Amino acid sequence: MADYEKSRTDIAAEEGFTGTFQGFIEWLGESLIYGGLRVHDPAPDQWGRLSTTIETFTGGFSSDEHLLGRLRFSLWLTTNWVRSERGGLDVYEFPDWLVNDPEEREWLEPDRGLVNDFYRVRTVRVYDRHDRDYVELAYDKPIEVVLLEPNFDVMEPNATLIIRPHRNPLPDPFAPKKQS
Known part of the structure; x- marks a missing residue:
């Protein structure tokens, strides 16, 4: 990739994403270059409600760090944040109703x-x-x-x-x- 070309992660961070939760997770996974995400099977949370844990990690790539860093300021993701760990790992827990909701939302605003x-x-x-x-x-x-x-x-x-x-x-x- 030439220096003047934007990576797909840079473009994704600039454009943001509006759609369903499932679409958002797919978009995010396709947008990352060296980083990634891990979607766990639904399991009961500490209150016994079904939820899905999602882990995102940067892989050390600055464009991936920028995109995932912007997610930290998204209202939807901030309210479902569980913890961050050294090395660029963020853990989120989403209730089942949100994971399966067909309603489209603005998950990440355009930059x-x-x-x-x-x-x-x-x-x-x-x-x-x-x-x-x-x-x-x-x-x-x-x-x-x-x-x-x-x-x-x-x-x-x-x-x-x-x-x-x-x-x-x-x-x-x-x-x-x-x-x-």
């Missing part, structure tokens, strides 16, 4: 190249340009912080900072299941 993160906060405080007065906004769900700058110019910043409720709120795992 905007700037800030794109989510946080659990109760209050956001925005100060005026003189650092004296501020406005406080209250949130009861995760928020998404996005810095958009479509026309990057070093001499004249023109970015927009967006703070909004996360667009893909997590469903209540204890809510009654939809009848088919």
Whole structure:
């Protein structure tokens, strides 16, 4: 591969993925070059509910590290994270209903190249340009912080900072299941 060519992992990290859980896992496995993932058979979790454990590992390749690193900031994966181990291993545990859900979700947003993160906060405080007065906004769900700058110019910043409720709120795992 020539230096100027993007790897399939770089392209995947930039484009993100929207689809079913099964499609996401297939896409992720095909996108990694030296890293990979291991999908375990469903088994009862510590509460006796059926869940699937998925392990991702980087293989030391920087593009794979970038893609898997972005997953750590995906709301869906962060809420199902179990542990990370030295050497680039991350372990996730997904409930059976999510693994088999036919609903399409945005598992990984396209990379905007700037800030794109989510946080659990109760209050956001925005100060005026003189650092004296501020406005406080209250949130009861995760928020998404996005810095958009479509026309990057070093001499004249023109970015927009967006703070909004996360667009893909997590469903209540204890809510009654939809009848088919």
